[in-house]
Amino acid sequence: MRRRVIIVFLCAIMLPSLVLAYLGLHYISQEEQRQEQLIMQGLKSTLAGFAREAEDLVNRALIREFDSLIASTSILDSISPSEIYQFLNDNPVLGEVFVLDKEGLLLFPRTFRAQKEPGQNLLLLPSAARESLISGEEAEVRGKLNEAIIDYSSGLDDCQYPRERLAFLIRIARCRNKNGELKEAIQTYRKVLVEDKDRFYGEGVPYQFIATLQLARIFDTTKRPGEAFNVVVRLYEKMIYGFYRFEKQQFTYYLNSVHEDLERYKQQAGPTAPQLLDSFLRLEELYLKEPSRCDFLKENVIPSVEIALRPKLAPDILHYTLINDSADSSILVAFMASGSQAGRNSVIGARLSYSHLIALVKRSIGEYDVGDNLAVVFHPDNNTSKQAEEINSTLIAQEQLHLLAGALEGCRLVMTGTEGVSIKEFTSRGVLLYYALILTIILVIAIGVIFIFHDISREQELTRMKSEFISNVTHEIKTPIATICSLAENVNEGWVTSTEKKQDYFRLIASEGEKLGHLVEKTLDFSRIESGTRRINVEMCSITEVVEKTLERFRIMTKESQIDITVDIETGIPSVCMDKAAIEQVLLNLLDNAAKYSPGETLITLVARRDKDYLKISVSDRGMGISKKDRGRIFDKFYRSESDSVRKVSGSGIGLTLVKEIVESHNGTVTVESEENKGSTFALQIPLYQKSYGKDSSD
Numbered sequence: 072m073r074r075r076v077i078i079v080f081l082c083a084i085m086l087p088s089l090v091l092a093y094l095g096l097h098y099i100s101q102e103e104q105r106q107e108q109l110i111m112q113g114l115k116s117t118l119a120g121f122a123r124e125a126e127d128l129v130n131r132a133l134i135r136e137f138d139s140l141i142a143s144t145s146i147l148d149s150i151s152p153s154e155i156y157q158f159l160n161d162n163p164v165l166g167e168v169f170v171l172d173k174e175g176l177l178l179f180p181r182t183f184r185a186q187k188e189p190g191q192n193l194l195l196l197p198s199a200a201r202e203s204l205i206s207g208e209e210a211e212v213r214g215k216l217n218e219a220i221i222d223y224s225s226g227l228d229d230c231q232y233p234r235e236r237l238a239f240l241i242r243i244a245r246c247r248n249k250n251g252e253l254k255e256a257i258q259t260y261r262k263v264l265v266e267d268k269d270r271f272y273g274e275g276v277p278y279q280f281i282a283t284l285q286l287a288r289i290f291d292t293t294k295r296p297g298e299a300f301n302v303v304v305r306l307y308e309k310m311i312y313g314f315y316r317f318e319k320q321q322f323t324y325y326l327n328s329v330h331e332d333l334e335r336y337k338q339q340a341g342p343t344a345p346q347l348l349d350s351f352l353r354l355e356e357l358y359l360k361e362p363s364r365c366d367f368l369k370e371n372v373i374p375s376v377e378i379a380l381r382p383k384l385a386p387d388i389l390h391y392t393l394i395n396d397s398a399d400s401s402i403l404v405a406f407m408a409s410g411s412q413a414g415r416n417s418v419i420g421a422r423l424s425y426s427h428l429i430a431l432v433k434r435s436i437g438e439y440d441v442g443d444n445l446a447v448v449f450h451p452d453n454n455t456s457k458q459a460e461e462i463n464s465t466l467i468a469q470e471q472l473h474l475l476a477g478a479l480e481g482c483r484l485v486m487t488g489t490e491g492v493s494i495k496e497f498t499s500r501g502v503l504l505y506y507a508l509i510l511t512i513i514l515v516i517a518i519g520v521i522f523i524f525h526d527i528s529r530e531q532e533l534t535r536m537k538s539e540f541i542s543n544v545t546h547e548i549k550t551p552i553a554t555i556c557s558l559a560e561n562v563n564e565g566w567v568t569s570t571e572k573k574q575d576y577f578r579l580i581a582s583e584g585e586k587l588g589h590l591v592e593k594t595l596d597f598s599r600i601e602s603g604t605r606r607i608n609v610e611m612c613s614i615t616e617v618v619e620k621t622l623e624r625f626r627i628m629t630k631e632s633q634i635d636i637t638v639d640i641e642t643g644i645p646s647v648c649m650d651k652a653a654i655e656q657v658l659l660n661l662l663d664n665a666a667k668y669s670p671g672e673t674l675i676t677l678v679a680r681r682d683k684d685y686l687k688i689s690v691s692d693r694g695m696g697i698s699k700k701d702r703g704r705i706f707d708k709f710y711r712s713e714s715d716s717v718r719k720v721s722g723s724g725i726g727l728t729l730v731k732e733i734v735e736s737h738n739g740t741v742t743v744e745s746e747e748n749k750g751s752t753f754a755l756q757i758p759l760y761q762k763s764y765g766k767d768s769s770d
């Protein structure tokens with residue numbers, strides 16, 4: 072039977088459950104893979120977002136650099152190399168700076184003029200001025216210097232542009248110098264220097280140059296070497312700042328001449344002159360670096376920038392272009408529209424320093440806080456260094472950076488797990504719920520299995536106990552019947568002759584009959600309880616009467632045995648509303664058990680007391696007692712202790728079940744206290760006044 076149940080159970084529940092659990096686990100592993108893909112996609116797009124953000128941050132940082140370059144150099148008004156060099160020292164990410172106008176013409180750095188400017192075309196002079204110039208020159212050639220000065224002065228009055236005025240002024244100064252009017256000559260030469268405004272106008276030779284050298288000669292001949300030195304130094308300074316207004320060879324020629332004069336005058340010009348000269352020599356060195364840089368820019372950078380310049384540049388947007396310098400290096404150039412230069416839009420650009428750019432990217436990325444055991448690291452290139460290998464072990468995702476027109480190609484953003492966390496751990500977090508679910512299902516099934524097996528075993532035990540009960544009852548019935556038959560036969564056959572003996576026989580027959588009656592009563596009662604048809608017939612009765620009646624029956628049943636019963640009934644217990652026969656049955660069962668399970672001398676005590684609104688009856692013996700294990704089960708139907716001493720005593724296992732049922736139908740309770748080999752006490756507690764009856768009440 073048991074095997075069949077197990078097979079059915081396995082087929083009906085366990086196998087489908089196992090198949091379901093397998094399918095569940097299979098689904099979970101698939102789900103895990105799907106989750107992994109999803110998480111990877113999510114992390115990758117987060118990383119791509121970081122990359123875009125990094126690009127944006129770097130771009131904005133560079134725009135800020137450009138803005139502050141424009142602000143700090145007042146570049147649009149006058150471009151000063153010294154200011155720009157100062158800025159580049161403080162902001163190393165920007166390298167060489169250049170400024171173009173919108174046609175791509177280089178405004179900064181400056182270079183030498185490409186060609187000599189054609190000499191002043193005097194035919195362009197206003198006609199009156201031209202006539203004054205011709206007559207002045209004729210008078211000068213003839214040595215009539217005063218006439219010449221008058222002619223030149225009238226020509227000067229007819230001119231309004233500086234270039235034209237300077238042609239007359241230089242001639243007036245020359246005539247005054249020749250005429251020995253040194254003071255007036257000095258004044259006029261100074262006027263030439265002022266009116267030229269450092270444009271270096273001239274007819275072949277710049278007027279500034281002629282005026283300065285003439286002034287220096289006058290100062291020299293009039294023994295004023297300090298002033299001679301000062302005026303030449305000023306020309307030197309103007310030439311350095313305005314070098315781009317010269318053609319290169321012309322500049323070198325004039326500069327040599329200036330150098331010679333300065334060397335000559337510095338001896339007598341006072342103690343500070345050599346120092347002053349040195350500082351101007353350094354300035355010359357700084358400024359004359361510009362032309363060579365300029366050539367490089369013109370050849371390499373400007374053509375690329377010009378391409379980008381064709382469409383109109385939007386302001387505040389930084390453009391990048393990568394220029395191949397040589398086979399193994401390239402130059403990254405950034406440029407933006409910077410406003411207007413002399414009414415035209417200009418472009419400011421700079422070569423970017425690679426190393427400083429990397430530092431800038433690192434700084435920007437250092438600000439990312441991804442949390443959740445993740446870290447984002449910037450890898451400058453694809454090298455296989457030890458550090459890269461270490462990262463590879465916890466690598467989760469990586470993203471190539473396309474920053475700045477691909478200038479940082481090969482650089483990567485790498486997302487790694489910190490503290491050894493891998494992508495698997497992120498995935499398993501997602502499917503943990505599924506695992507928990509499957510485990511719960513398996514657990515529920517397992518608990519169900521245990522319960523079912525438990526029930527089956529209980530059922531089996533009950534079946535076993537039932538069949539044991541039948542054989543026990545049969546035996547219990549057979550024994551008194553056999554005794555009665557044999558006693559009756561003895562009397563009938565005339566074997567017993569004395570009246571005394573006969574009376575003994577009849578008492579024995581009565582005792583066995585009582586036992587038989589009790590057994591039948593007990594079995595019938597039990598069967599009624601089982602089928603739910605048992606009724607109790609309550610009436611007001613005295614407990615003393617019930618006890619006495621029970622003792623009477625018990626004595627008949629146990630005539631032959633050595634039993635010492637002590638009965639103690641409290642006086643004054645009121646009548647109790649109860650089923651007299653049923654309570655008799657209860658007490659008889661308890662007394663019968665006390666006698667049965669007390670081997671040797673039997674001492675039984677029956678005590679009845681009133682405790683408030685309850686009637687308490689206890690039956691104690693000093694018999695074999697009940698083990699702790701059995702105590703919990705003795706009220707179960709058919710239960711009999713497994714111990715040998717109990718098995719020797721005949722019994723059916725329904726007596727105490729009946730006791731409990733009857734007492735509970737009187738709304739009472741039954742408890743047991745026992746100690747092995749010392750005895751047991753069964754205590755009943757029944758309410759004196761019944762309100763209503765339990766399930767078996769006969770209303």
Ligand code: ADP
Nearest residue numbers: 664665668696705711712722723724725726727
């Ligand atoms: P039984 O017919 O076996 O006596 P009961 O239901 O009356 O059936 O008792 C159940 C079991 O309780 C007994 O088999 C016995 O093991 C135990 N038992 C009952 N009363 C006593 C007692 N007074 N002393 C020891 N064991 C007892």
